[in-house]
Amino acid sequence: MTSGLTATRPDSEFDRDIAVARSGDGFAGTFSDGWRVGGGINGGFQLSLLGNAIRAALPAHPDPIAVSAYYITPAVAGPVTVAVRPQRVGGRTATVAADLVQGEDTRLTVLATYGDLDAFPTDDVRTTAEPIDLPPRDQCVPNTMAPDEVKQMAPFTQRFEMLFHPDEVGWAVGKPSGIGQISAWFRLADGREPDPLALLMAVDALPPVTFDLGLPGWAPTVELSAHVRAKPAPGWLRLRHRTRNVAGGMFEEDCEVWDSTDRLVAQSRQLALLPR
Amino acid sequence: MTSGLTATRPDSEFDRDIAVARSGDGFAGTFSDGWRVGGGINGGFQLSLLGNAIRAALPAHPDPIAVSAYYITPAVAGPVTVAVRPQRVGGRTATVAADLVQGEDTRLTVLATYGDLDAFPTDDVRTTAEPIDLPPRDQCVPNTMAPDEVKQMAPFTQRFEMLFHPDEVGWAVGKPSGIGQISAWFRLADGREPDPLALLMAVDALPPVTFDLGLPGWAPTVELSAHVRAKPAPGWLRLRHRTRNVAGGMFEEDCEVWDSTDRLVAQSRQLALLPR
Numbered sequence: 001m002t003s004g005l006t007a008t009r010p011d012s013e014f015d016r017d018i019a020v021a022r023s024g025d026g027f028a029g030t031f032s033d034g035w036r037v038g039g040g041i042n043g044g045f046q047l048s049l050l051g052n053a054i055r056a057a058l059p060a061h062p063d064p065i066a067v068s069a070y071y072i073t074p075a076v077a078g079p080v081t082v083a084v085r086p087q088r089v090g091g092r093t094a095t096v097a098a099d100l101v102q103g104e105d106t107r108l109t110v111l112a113t114y115g116d117l118d119a120f121p122t123d124d125v126r127t128t129a130e131p132i133d134l135p136p137r138d139q140c141v142p143n144t145m146a147p148d149e150v151k152q153m154a155p156f157t158q159r160f161e162m163l164f165h166p167d168e169v170g171w172a173v174g175k176p177s178g179i180g181q182i183s184a185w186f187r188l189a190d191g192r193e194p195d196p197l198a199l200l201m202a203v204d205a206l207p208p209v210t211f212d213l214g215l216p217g218w219a220p221t222v223e224l225s226a227h228v229r230a231k232p233a234p235g236w237l238r239l240r241h242r243t244r245n246v247a248g249g250m251f252e253e254d255c256e257v258w259d260s261t262d263r264l265v266a267q268s269r270q271l272a273l274l275p276r
Numbered sequence: 277m278t279s280g281l282t283a284t285r286p287d288s289e290f291d292r293d294i295a296v297a298r299s300g301d302g303f304a305g306t307f308s309d310g311w312r313v314g315g316g317i318n319g320g321f322q323l324s325l326l327g328n329a330i331r332a333a334l335p336a337h338p339d340p341i342a343v344s345a346y347y348i349t350p351a352v353a354g355p356v357t358v359a360v361r362p363q364r365v366g367g368r369t370a371t372v373a374a375d376l377v378q379g380e381d382t383r384l385t386v387l388a389t390y391g392d393l394d395a396f397p398t399d400d401v402r403t404t405a406e407p408i409d410l411p412p413r414d415q416c417v418p419n420t421m422a423p424d425e426v427k428q429m430a431p432f433t434q435r436f437e438m439l440f441h442p443d444e445v446g447w448a449v450g451k452p453s454g455i456g457q458i459s460a461w462f463r464l465a466d467g468r469e470p471d472p473l474a475l476l477m478a479v480d481a482l483p484p485v486t487f488d489l490g491l492p493g494w495a496p497t498v499e500l501s502a503h504v505r506a507k508p509a510p511g512w513l514r515l516r517h518r519t520r521n522v523a524g525g526m527f528e529e530d531c532e533v534w535d536s537t538d539r540l541v542a543q544s545r546q547l548a549l550l551p552r
Contacts, residue, residue: 065498065526065547066346066498066499066547068344068346068387068499068501070342070344070363070371070387070389072363072364072371073364087346087348087382087385088348088349088382093498095346095348095385097373097385106363106364109363109371109373109387110387111344111346111385111386111387111499113346113498113499117524120524120525120526121524121525122524124522124523124524124525124550125522125523125524126489126522126523127520127521127522127523128456128519128520128521128522129520129521180404213402222341222342222369222389223342223344223387223389223501223503225344225499225501225545227499227526227528227547229521229523229524229526230523230524243404244403244404244405244540245403245404245405245505245540245543246400246401246402246403246404247400247401247402247403247505247506247539247540248393248396248397248398248400248401248505248506249396249397249400250341250396250503250505252503252543263523264520264521264523267521267528267545269501269543269545271341271342271503274400
């Protein structure tokens with residue numbers, strides 16, 4: 001239904017599915033069922049589509065720098081509209097509020113600061129965090145090994161290749177490590193290279209880190225904030241989720257995304273409810 | 277000018293200064309110059325006052341759980357108004373959008389989820405993060421040693437007692453450690469005990485962690501998200517700021533707040549611009 005206004009690669013299912021077209025005062029798009037996990041569309045993918053609408057609204061500030069998302073009601077396959085309300089448009093950055101709506105229901109409300117990552121300095125990288133240390137890909141555990149019922153429950157998991165660290169995937173066979181960490185190699189299944197919009201999906205793509213604590217089940221996100229710190233280089237990404245504070249029926253989940261040149265390109269933190 | 281509608285302790289300057297009164301469709305309060313750092317009111321204190329207005333708007337959901345703040349223009353001493361727009365009010369939590377305005381100018385726009393922390397489970401603490409390890413208070417470096425010009429430039433720093441880890445305060449004498457970490461004991465100068473609203477200020481109370489990297493100067497916050505995970509016990513708090521990704525003219529700053537019972541009561545992350 002959309003014109004592909006902002007699609008960067010027409011043969012990519014990711015680009016096709018985040019495409020939006022101007023519609024009235026806002027933007028219109030469609031959630032494909034392929035990005036569903038259980039009863040709802042994955043929250044990170046929702047951010048990619050909404051983030052694409054913000055990009056279309058801010059031609060001089062094309063890249064998400066900071067995005068904070070509050071999930072209101074579960075999103076389902078079908079038409080969506082996005083409203084973008086600028087709060088401040090400056091030279092270096094612009095800040096907006098945005099809502100993603102289906103019918104009468106707000107699914108997701110967001111505050112975001114956008115800018116042009118190419119205009120930020122690139123020669124001052126003083127990152128002290130260590131790159132995610134993963135075994136070679138042929139020694140990792142691919143998501144294609146998931147049982148058919150998982151693939152049907154979560155078609156989202158078939159939209160990318162994910163190769164898990166073998167020490168952090170015991171939860172898949174009932175032997176979680178108990179540490180609270182899951183790491184994996186990651187790339188889109190259609191071969192599309194990563195960009196800032198894809199990073200918004202990547203930070204929410206791994207299974208909930210609570211799987212590694214022996215707590216399987218849905219962990220609804222209360223809030224997710226993501227920082228995109230650089231445009232990722234082509235190639236595989238490495239993702240890691242960690243939690244350090246499981247308490248009070250909630251947990252925080254930190255995600256790092258490193259690109260193929262060992263640059264820390266995105267950081268996120270979410271607050272989620274423990275599975276009941 | 278305000279009625280003290282929500283003040284919990286009339287003899288506390290913090291409670292007096294975050295007080296708000298209903299005004300039209302929103303709330304009115306006043307920023308005291310005492311919470312100023314340089315040319316603007318401290319961002320964390322702005323959150324405490326705005327957070328107090330949200331609390332007044334949501335009587336069944338009194339406590340901030342997750343708050344994401346985007347700073348639009350610098351706030352100054354004087355009258356403020358706060359508008360609160362509920363997005364979803366459920367049984368366990370409520371999510372709102374809120375703006376803090378002075379005259380015609382939005383200073384701060386926020387998304388927040390509130391709830392009743394007393395209604396969350398308290399017997400399931402499985403925190404793996406380690407409490408902040410600080411020397412005894414009499415071996416730490418008090419903020420009262422700051423030069424008079426610092427106290428005048430930043431009267432904010434006189435609103436609390438802050439006792440710095442002696443290994444992480446070299447920046448005060450031109451010898452920053454270069455690690456990117458600052459920790460301190462913390463309590464309000466008026467003796468008021470900590471609560472969730474005070475934690476919103478505490479997560480932004482330390483000097484920018486870039487001081488410890490030899491980069492003094494103002495580091496404007498782009499975005500700050502705070503999670504309040506439990507009501508703090510009475511007594512001293514311990515705060516720690518860390519950064520692990522200084523790059524692209526920006527840095528992330530993570531803060532932890534631990535209470536006197538060794539509970540991790542708040543976590544925050546902000547994205548800020550490096551001092552120019």
